[in-house]
Amino acid sequence: MSMxxxxxTEQYDASVRDIIETVGKEYGAIGDGFGPSDAEVQAMSQYYNPEQGSQYFVAIEHGQVIGGGGIAPFLDSSDTCELRKVFLLPAARGKGAGKQLVQTCLDVARQLGYRQCYLDTLSAMKSAISLYERLGFEHRSEPMPGVIHTGCDVWMDMTL
Structure with a gap:
């Protein structure tokens, strides 16, 4: 895979928005309480900045955006980040793109000084959950206090 x-950057905002919205619909993540409805989805490049403890990445194959994922501070925490908006087009799944995206995010989280990473997702996203487990995330019995994605039903975290 040449990925x-x-x-x-701003040039990828529309492609990432389309991927997040398309995959969100695929899994029923529509409306309030789900990541695809967050305002940042309209222009991801404007919301993620390493100087503010966040970074969003795009996976590109043959010049096309095939997915994305990022990290950002969890609420106002200085030691906990959240793995955010990891979405891949169906054709990109099962080829290692998700693993590479998440690993890049975790590496940057460590560089930015985070000690813990949290995520929430949907139980229907079985391959994503399996990937997170393989990378060392552990299941939580409940979400972290203050989560905004109340539609999610799987919560995980890991020590970085």
């Missing part, structure tokens, strides 16, 4: 991962 590379780069930080998002």
């Amino acid at each position: 590379h991962i780069i930080p998002i």
Whole structure:
């Protein structure tokens, strides 16, 4: 697979928005309480900045955006980040793109000084959950206090 991962720039905002909205619909993540409805989805490059403890990446294959994923501070925490909006087009799944995206996010989280990473997702996203488990995330019995994605039913975290 000739894929590379780069930080998002404005030129990729529309492609990432389309992927997030399309995959969100695929899994029924529509409306309030789900990541695809967050305002940042309209222009991801404007919301993620390493100087503010966040970074969003796009996976590109043959010049096309095939997915994305990022990290950002969880609420106002200085030691906990959240793995956010990891979405891949169906044709990109099962080829290692998700693993490479998440690993890039976790590496950057460590570089930014985070000690814990949290995520929430949907139980229907079985392959994503399996990937998170393989990378060391552990299941939580409930979400972390303050979560905004109340539609999610799987919560996980890991020590970085």
